[in-house]
Amino acid sequence: MKTKRVYLRELAHARSGDKGDLVNIALIAHDEEAFEILKQGITTEILKSWFEGWTEGPFEIYSIESIHSLNCIIHNVLQGGGTTSRRLDAQGKALGQALLQAWIEV
Numbered sequence: 001m002k003t004k005r006v007y008l009r010e011l012a013h014a015r016s017g018d019k020g021d022l023v024n025i026a027l028i029a030h031d032e033e034a035f036e037i038l039k040q041g042i043t044t045e046i047l048k049s050w051f052e053g054w055t056e057g058p059f060e061i062y063s064i065e066s067i068h069s070l071n072c073i074i075h076n077v078l079q080g081g082g083t084t085s086r087r088l089d090a091q092g093k094a095l096g097q098a099l100l101q102a103w104i105e106v
Contacts, residue, residue, distance in 0.1 A: 009100035011037055016096030018078060025072045025096045035068035041104045042070055050102050051077065072099075 008027070011034040016025040027042065029035035044059040051057075051074060060073040077095075 003105045005103045006106055007100065008102045008104050011104065011106075012100070014096030014100050016094070016099075021078050022073060022075045023077050023095050025074070025099055027070045027072065027096075027099070029068040032068060037104070037106050038070055039063060041106070042072070046104075047072060047074065050099065 012027045012029045014025055014027055016023060018024070027038055029038050042061060044057070044061060047059045047061070048057055051059075055074060055077040058075050060075075062071040062073075063069075064071060074095075
């Protein structure tokens, strides 16, 4: 079967937020077919490669079947959190939108 690369934003939209030094990114699939692709393609290993240089994790992924969503938790990514980090986006709210710029094989 032939594969192609598409932007993650073509399959899902994202909501993100933070608690302390971790970021929660919900990837909500546009439809059921896109959700199946997300479940196959979004792994802790690929998250680690996409966030290389930002954190070593750990990474967690939870599938929420009822709303065709993956909940991605990324630990140790905000240099201590909003009140102590020197990062430009210390709250991590833009990380979901940044993640949608990643390529995924379909």
